Amino acid sequence: MATKHSRMSARLMISPAVLLLLGWMLIPLSMTLYFSFLRYNLLMPGMEEFTGLTNYRYFLTDPAFFAALWNTIALVVGVLVVTVIGGILLALLLDQPFFGQGIVRILVIAPFFVMPTVSALVWKNMFMNPVNGLFAHAAKALGLQPFDFLSAAPLGSIIGIVSWQWLPFATLILLTALQSLDQEQLEAAEMDGAPWIKRFFYIMLPHLARAITVVILIQTIFLLSVFAEILVTTNGGPGTASTNLTYLIYMQSLLQFDVGGGSAGGVVAIILANIVAIFLMRMIGKNLDA
Amino acid sequence: MARSVSTRRKLITTLAAWAIGIAIFFPILWTILTSFKTEAAAIADPPVWFNFHWTLDNYVTVQERSNYFRHFMNSVIISGGSTLLGLIIAVPAAWSMAFVPAKRTKDVLMWMLSTKMLPPVGVLVPIYLLFRDLGLLDTRIGLVIVLTLINLPIIVWMLYTYFKEIPGEILEAARMDGASLRSEIIHVLTPMAIPGMASTVLLNIILAWNEAFWTLNLTAAKAAPLTAFIASYSSPEGLFYAKLSAASTMAIAPILIMGWFSQKQLVRGLTFGAVK
Known part of the structure; x- marks a missing residue:
């Protein structure tokens, strides 16, 4: 039973947060949109002029854009496949009773807390380096030729590194969801003679569906913006072999100083991210009513 | 059974x-x-x-060569500062949305969340230019502002879901007893909200500590937190694995420890309450 007075003060209390976020969205977004229609290069100050859709035409017909779009999709899908399947299997395992559950849980969750630059550099140097890396040592010990991960399979290697960072997230959320499963339902099915595989597909998986969707959507939002891992490992190369959209736009704006072109790319990235975001928002919105 | x-x-x-x-x-x-x-x-x-x-x-070499401690303090100030600032802005907002919900509360919440979906690279250019013109590039205050804004939706959301669980009747009772809004917040709400606020703070420090898009793009040498400092090891120089490891260990140790304490809240915070 809110009085008029308390409603007023409530509005007053929300407004700082709302105004700040509104400013944070509207000011840079409108600037990006505005720049995207300009010929604007920081190396040529004072030459700015309106060029209509030229920046978009250049950006969208650049072969690097298609490479980056493909790499972005491959990176997102690759990491999702590894982390969701791995996460389900791991959650099923960790949900079983065993000795030292607490400690194993801590070990599994740890990679999520490692900052992206550290995990990328540790993997790049101490594991994937073709001369001094542990994988190279292991290959030599087995009499195999060491594999130069980041040169021969740059995107695959980055997918591996990012998957290691996100597997704990997927596992933790799926484990949390699994633990809320009604055990009696499972036992009833077991007593009725349903084999393990059937119990998994008909009881566990439907129960997990919601959590899996949440994992996919949230990871997609973050994975579309993978940046640090690429910056410190391959710099997007060789060529554009591991350049994603985020990295391409970064190169165009801050390395080539092409503000107009970078902004056009930014608008494209925002549109793509929004497509994913709409689905995620629906999911969370539904939950808010429940 | x-x-x-x-x-x-x-x-x-x-x-x-x-x-x-x-x-x-x-x-x-x-x-x-x-x-x-x-x-x-x-x-x-x-x-x-x-x-x-x-x-x-x-550890000694890393400190001596590059004044590691300064970058460590940059991380502490940036993640701590943005969390504190975010909390100051978010607590009143979450409080009023949880206890004095209006018709549009849900829309406001969803809209706040949507700002989080904005890919950072989409606003990289304007933020970079604004920071350059305002003299905020490579300053700690600049990063505190950006990280506060990008994490504000998560703080509001987490606090909202925690505040929602506090029974409203208790507040009603306090109000009937003549408690003012101020004492209602200080004496009734705060003690009940402390656990939720603690988890929010913990998760937010972790996220801010590890943030590696804005910290890499908006700092050079002076204000660089550990994420950006460690990135300088990407150009190899002779033998450096042991030094890289020492710098990395110090960078991840505090967060690893905090993270282990906040496992449970992590799920809730990162899924915006969709999985509890």
């Missing part, structure tokens, strides 16, 4: 779970071990596991 599990099966599960857990943790363990090795031992083939000459030299 607990399912009875045979000891044999429990032992097999234990073995499998531990093997996988150690495998996943191994890169971190290896980094910590390497940080105590000499550079020569760090790249030894076959690798040395525990029987090497343990040394703290790398």
Whole structure:
């Protein structure tokens, strides 16, 4: 039973947060949109002029854009496949009773807390380096030729590194969801003679569906913006072999100083991210009513 | 009714779970071990596991060569400052949305969340130029502002879901007893909200500490937090694995410890309450 007075003060209390976020969205977004229609290069100050859709035409017909779009999709899908399947299997395992559950849980969750630059550099140097890396040592010990991960399979290697960072997230959320499963339902099915595989597909998986969707959507939002891992490992190369959209736009704006072109790319990235975001928002919105 | 599990099966599960857990943790363990090795031992083939000459030299070198402590403090100030500022802005907002909900509350919440979906690279150029013109590039205050804004939706959301669980009747009762809005917040709400606020703070410090888009793009040398400092190791120079490991170990240790304490809240915070 809110009085008029308390409603007023409530509005007053929300407004700082709302105004700040509104400013944070509207000011840079409108600037990006505005720049995207300009010929604007920081190396040529004072030459700015309106060029209509030229920046978009250049950006969208650049072969690097298609490479980056493909790499972005491959990176997102690759990491999702590894982390969701791995996460389900791991959650099923960790949900079983065993000795030292607490400690194993801590070990599994740890990679999520490692900052992206550290995990990328540790993997790049101490594991994937073709001369001094542990994988190279292991290959030599087995009499195999060491594999130069980041040169021969740059995107695959980055997918591996990012998957290691996100597997704990997927596992933790799926484990949390699994633990809320009604055990009696499972036992009833077991007593009725349903084999393990059937119990998994008909009881566990439907129960997990919601959590899996949440994992996919949230990871997609973050994975579309993978940046640090690429910056410190391959710099997007060789060529554009591991350049994603985020990295391409970064190169165009801050390395080539092409503000107009970078902004056009930014608008494209925002549109793509929004497509994913709409689905995620629906999911969370539904939950808010429940 | 607990399912009875045979000891044999429990032992097999234990073995499998531990093997996988150690495998996943191994890169971190290896980094910590390497940080105590000499550079020569760090790249030894076959690798040395525990029987090497343990040394703290790398930690000393990392500090002396690049004033590591300053970057560490940058991380502390930036993540702590943005969390504190975010909390100051978010607590009143979340409080009023949870206890004085209006028709549009849900829309406001959803809209706040949508700002989080904005890919940072989409606003990289304008933020960079604004920061350049305002003299905020490579300053701690600049990063505190950006990180406050990008994490504000998460703070509001987490606080909202926690505040929602506080029974409104208690507040009503306090109000009937003549408590003012101020004392209602200080004496009634705050004690009940402290656990939720603590988890929010913890998660937010973790996110801010590890943020690696804005910190890399908006800092150079002065205000660089650890994410950006560690990135300077991407151009190799001679033997540097042990030094890289020492710098990395110090960078991840505080967050690893905090993270382990906040596992449960992590799920809730990162899924915006969609999975609890």
